[in-house]
Amino acid sequence: MNIAWGITGAGHFLRESYEIFWTLAQEHQITTFVSGAGEEVLRMYGLFDKMSEISNGEYLREIFLESRSGKSFPKAGRFLLGKYDALIISPATSNTVAKVVHGISDSLITNAVTQTVKGGTPVYIVPVDISGTLMSEMPYFIDRDACEKCDDCPPKERCPKNAITDQIDLLKCDGCGLCVDCCPHSAIRGGFVKCRVRDIDAQNVETMRSMDGIAVLKNPNEILSLF
Numbered sequence: 001m002n003i004a005w006g007i008t009g010a011g012h013f014l015r016e017s018y019e020i021f022w023t024l025a026q027e028h029q030i031t032t033f034v035s036g037a038g039e040e041v042l043r044m045y046g047l048f049d050k051m052s053e054i055s056n057g058e059y060l061r062e063i064f065l066e067s068r069s070g071k072s073f074p075k076a077g078r079f080l081l082g083k084y085d086a087l088i089i090s091p092a093t094s095n096t097v098a099k100v101v102h103g104i105s106d107s108l109i110t111n112a113v114t115q116t117v118k119g120g121t122p123v124y125i126v127p128v129d130i131s132g133t134l135m136s137e138m139p140y141f142i143d144r145d146a147c148e149k150c151d152d153c154p155p156k157e158r159c160p161k162n163a164i165t166d167q168i169d170l171l172k173c174d175g176c177g178l179c180v181d182c183c184p185h186s187a188i189r190g191g192f193v194k195c196r197v198r199d200i201d202a203q204n205v206e207t208m209r210s211m212d213g214i215a216v217l218k219n220p221n222e223i224l225s226l227f
């Protein structure tokens with residue numbers, strides 16, 4: 001099958017989504033569409049360079065980045081032409097969900113959703129903010145209690161992206177993890193943070209459930225049962 005995968009800028013469910021699509025790619029052709037924020041967040045979690053293991057660049061296995069897609073998103077025309085059997089957005093930020101619910105199509109992913117519904121192909125969306133609270137994985141950060149502010153700071157010196165000063169510049173960081181391994185005080189770490197789901201985001205997900213042509217999935221694992 002030809003499957004289109006849309007990635008938005010959510011850290012939550014990102015690694016799980018990557019693993020599910022890696023599995024699907026063993027049997028199906030996956031074209032990946034990445035929002036501008038999605039591109040940044042994929043890098044922060046060290047996944048951007050691994051995307052070619054899922055979409056290797058061949059026809060119908062390409063990676064389309066919003067940052068290189070212009071403003072009219074011509075590649076979204078493929079959804080009208082019926083090139084794909086399904087579009088799956090996983091993970092979907094609360095921002096993208098809000099836009100979909102309000103019929104806005106001004107980003108690569110929201111435009112893909114619109115064109116796919118218009119083309120009569122099913123859309124599946126995995127929102128991150130559904131209800132209650134969630135534990136979200138964070139990119140690397142400096143643990144201020146553990147950092148000894150060494151004059152010679154190995155993480156700063158070894159970072160291939162020069163992303164570390166007294167802070168980590170996450171727009172430069174590509175999540176390689178070299179800094180974690182070489183800090184003598186184990187002061188660089190990732191980890192999980194607890195987030196409360198806002199009422200507006202939970203309501204948007206409920207509204208999306210009743211939308212024509214769109215099915216809402218609870219988590220990325222549910223994607224496997226579709227194929």
Ligand SMILES: Cc1cc2nc3c(=O)[nH]c(=O)nc-3n(C[C@H](O)[C@H](O)[C@H](O)COP(=O)(O)O)c2cc1C
Pocket residue numbers: 007008009010011012035036037038041044092093094095096107128129136138139
């Ligand atoms: C490290 C990181 C993790 C993020 N995780 C989430 C998330 O789990 N859920 C969410 O709704 N937004 C998250 N965001 C914020 C979105 O990236 C931001 O709202 C962005 O504008 C979404 O754009 P998009 O919907 O076009 O991808 C995160 C941002 C960063 C920097």
